[in-house]
Amino acid sequence: MEELKHECGVAMIRLLKPLEYYQKKYGTWMYALNKLYLLMEKQHNRGQEGAGLACVKLQANPGEEYMFRERALGSGAITEIFGNIQNYFKEAPSDRLSDVNFAKCCLPFAGEVYMGHLRYSTTGKSGITYVHPFLRRNNWRAKNLALCGNFNMTNVDEIFTKITTIGQHPRKYSDTYIMLEQVGHRLDREVERLYRECEDEGLQGMEITHQIEEKIDLSNVLKTSTKEWDGGYVVCGITGSGEAFAVRDPWGIRPAFWYMDDEIAVLASERPVIQTAFNVPAESIKELKPGEAAIWNKAGKMRLTQINTPKNIKPCSFERIYFSRGSDIDIYKERKRLGEKxxxxxxxxxxxxxxxxxxxxxxxxxxxxxxxxxxxFDNYLNEQKVKRIEELGHKPNHDELEKILSMRIRSEKVAIKDIKLRTFIAEGNSRNDLAAHVYDITYGSLKPYEDNLVVIDDSIVRGTTLKQSIIGILDRLHPKKIIIVSSSPQVRYPDYYGIDMARMNEFIAFRAAIELLKEREMRDVIERAYNKAKEQVNVEKEKMVNYVKDIYAPFTDEEISEKMVELLTPKGTKAKVEIVYQHIEGLHEACPNHKGDWYFTGDYPTPGGVKLVNQAFIDYIEQVYQF
Incomplete structure (x- = not known):
């Protein structure tokens, strides 16, 4: 209902055969490029603010470009970047376009290593300079680096301070640029280490270059550059010499999946996109483990390396509830179980x-x-039918059986998402009136003033759409009662690992709890929570406590839901409105392998999350209250 922005999707392809192989077998040397397009389009749900891709040619002569990048902004960015690449090929004579040697020599993006990215900004920063992949250039092939990722870091300030004190100067204050500088710096050091080794062995000239590109070990680079990262991430990179990697955070917050056969290696943020693009079964696709990296060397040989020790494993449950495509076999089952609960x-x-x-x-x-x-509900109704038949106490006649067996669960498509309204109208009342028509209703789908209407949604975060559109338009059907059901629990806390919800006053649950505290003359709870959060500002983040939990502690889930109804029900609504939320226990039973629930419980997997939630609470209080 409420569109949440999610921090990005990634896709990587590494060809394991010469381009001639794909030209002969598939009729085009563009095989990898075409597959990358599919992988990115199938993950379009993960990023619609921009897209980019990078490519490396493994065989290029000095003076020839070997690393290419294309980026674009907007929801049509995927089409635009691949269209721009095709425009390069239009200049080539048609008979030469299928000539692999000509392509390798003369055409950009005719390479063997590809990396794609889809962007959703959760930081408010926009523009082409923030669209991945990011490039770090150097005259040494092995020192060139393209980086992209699905991530959000909670300790950017600490890392920025540390790397600037040793003389580094990131071009921008953002987690992506800082990570690029960290990985790039360690890549430089690794190349220099190998250079000294080669000199000691008596190698000279291109012998040194070839030896470096064959022996470079990206696991060293990743172990030294990622050890202080606090956040959820899957970071991918390719070097100018053809090395490629993908590394996952040690808490397992953000997901990544990979597949490899004798022709190709591929990695993406979601499993079903690999299944679809390459027509392979789910069991042949592996998930990158927490703290693990998949690394491909210049020859295409892959190895899995534990970069960071797995920590408090908390894979993001919102991936299962909302973000990832429901076509994944496990996610589909989990979402159904969420409904059953x-x-x-x-x-x-x-x-x-x-x-x-x-x-x-x-x-x-x-x-x-x-x-x-x-x-x-079908299962529940079947149980009721059996009970009623048993309660008859005699052999039922036809009419009695028919009456019982004719009991049905009544389901209708009541709400229809009609249009995506543009926000070009700035005046408040007109804008709200337009927002009320985002959804349309199916008239006649229930009996006015007799029927209850139960409508399920995957999450209720801010409640804006409920208040501006959903409740009012459902009320036009004249139900006796409207029950809004959320398949996920109450979202009470900000997310700092890649979901666009970072400010306390955005959450209807938080606003409801604050209102309850004020109504019940419990403002002292707010003040104490603020003071405790303020007192630990300068404490090491590893020792911090999430004192925002104190705001919710006096109330049951049901009390907060009731207050939400008061805040969200538009004036003039005739039907009684109630909100039903999933319980945490139901979430964990439905998604047993994805226990990341910090936005519901406040139990952040990393110290950085605890630090930021307290700061968000302090900022809110200091803007709204005077203590």
């Missing part, structure tokens, strides 16, 4: 009146959870 609380809310309840969902991401919800 909501049967009991919904039954209580509708007073077990199945006969007068219509079930629906908010398109489009809640659809799978909706199917799970229906299955759960």
């Amino acid at each position: 909501l049967v009991d609380p919904i039954l209580k809310t509708i007073n077990y009146d199945i006969e007068h309840t219509v079930f629906s969902f908010i398109p489009n991401t809640a659809e799978v959870a909706f199917y799970g919800l229906l299955e759960g």
Whole structure:
């Protein structure tokens, strides 16, 4: 319902055969380029603010370009960058375009190593200079570096201070540029170390270059450059000499999957995109483990290396609930289970009146959870049918059986996402009036003033769309009661690992808790939490405590949900409105292997997350209150 921006998607391809092989087998040396396009398009959901790709030619003579990059802004960036690349090829005579030797010699992006990126900004920084991949140039092939990633760092300030004190000067104050400088600096040191070794062995000239490119060890580079990173990340890189890598954070927050056969190696942020692009089964695709790196050397040989020791493993559950494509076999099952887990609380809310309840969902991401919800209610209804038949106490006649067996779960597509409204109208009232029409309704889909309407969504974070559009438009159907159901728990805390929710006042749950504290004359709870957060500002982040939890501690989930309803129900709404949330236990049962729940519980996997949530709370209080 509420579009959340997510920090990016990545795709990498490493050809393991000469270009001639793909020309002969697949009819084009552009095989990898075409597959990269598929991988990026299939991950379009992960980034629509920009896209970019980088390519390395393994065989290029001195004076010839060997590392290429193309970037673009906007939701059509993928089409634009691949269109620009094709424009380079249009200049070539048609009969030469299928000539592999000509392509390798004369055409840009005719390489063997590719890396693509899709960007969603969660920092507010925009423009082409912030679109990945980032490049670090050097006259030595092995020192050239292109970097991209799906990440967000929580300790940029600390790293920036550290690297500038040793004389480095990043071009921009952003996590990507700082990471580029860190990895690039260690890459330089590794090349220089090998150079000295080669000289000691008596090698000269190009012998040294070849030896460096054959012996360079990126695991050394990654171990020394990533050890202080605090955040969720999958960072990918390629060097000018053809080395390639992808490294995952030691908490396993952000995901990455890889596949390799005798022709190709590929890595992406999501498993089903590899399945689709290469028509391979799920079991042949492996997940990069927490703290692990996949590294390909210049010859294409791969090795998996543990770069950082796995820590408090907390894979992001929002990946399963919302961000990743539901076509993944495991995610599909998990989202259905999330729906099933909501049967009991919904039954209580509708007073077990199945006969007068219509079930629906908010398109489009809640659809799978909706199917799970229906299955759960079908199972419940079957149990009720058996009980009623047993309660008859005699051999039932046809009419009695028909009455019981005709009981059905009523489901309708009540809400339809009609258009994506543009925000060119700045005046408040007109803008809100337009927002009310983002969704349309199916008139006649329920009995006015008799039926309850249960509508499931995957998450309720800010509540803006509920207040401006959903509740008001559903009320036009004249239901007796509107029950908004979230397949995820209450989002109470900011995320600092790549999801666009970082300020306390954005969360309807937080606003509800603050209102309850004020109403019940408990402002002292706010003041104490603020003072405790303030007192630990200069404490080491590893020793910090999340004192924002104190704001929620006095209340049950149900009390906070009730206050949300008050805050979000538009004036003039005739139906009674209730909100039902998934419980944390239900989330963990549905997604047992993805326990990252800090946005729900406040249990951050890294010290940097704890530090930032306290600072966000301090900032909020100092803007709103005077203590």
